Amino acid sequence: MSNRTRQEGTDANQPIPGEPSPVLFYDGECGLCHRCVDWFLRHDGRARLRFAPLQGETYANLDRDRPEDLSTMVLVDDRGVWIESDAVRSALRAVGGGWGVIAATSRILPKFLRDAAYRFVAKRRLGWFGPADACRIPGDGDESRFLP
DSSP states (O other): OOTTSOBOSTGGGSOOTTSOSOEEEEOTTBHHHHHHHHHHHHHOTTOOOEEEETTSHHHHTOOSOOOOOTTSOEEEETTEEEEHHHHHHHHHHHHOHHHHHHHHHGGGSOHHHHHHHHHHHHHHHHHHHOBOSSOOOOOTTOGGGBOO
16 A cells, blocks of 8 residues: 555554544654644644654554555544645644634645645755754643554
8 A cells, every 4th residue: 555645444443442532643753743743733723633653653553554654744643644735734633723724725736736746845844954963852731632
């Protein structure tokens, strides 16, 4: 199966055992990714999203097909494994409200265009935003939303 598409069939569509869904996996060494996680924390009023670094044990122990490429965000929810622009759309859907509407209406753009824009930014993210200043340490009651 291509890692550039939703992982369909098999066990890829099963939730992570013992973990609430959805989980957004991000590059723990990327400054842009850290900023995105901070944004989701601020806007996810229902605290639906959980977070884990792609370099962490949660991702390493994920019992399903998963991209090995660490230059993409990966979202796992009860509907499947999502990467690139679909991961962002699924995370926005989880946040809900106006962001959910934006996620729904973004489907009018063809996936190949959304993913091309995603890859354009992903390829340049470290040059534009730099590496993460340090390991992200959850605070302000967010500790339970982070997985190792």
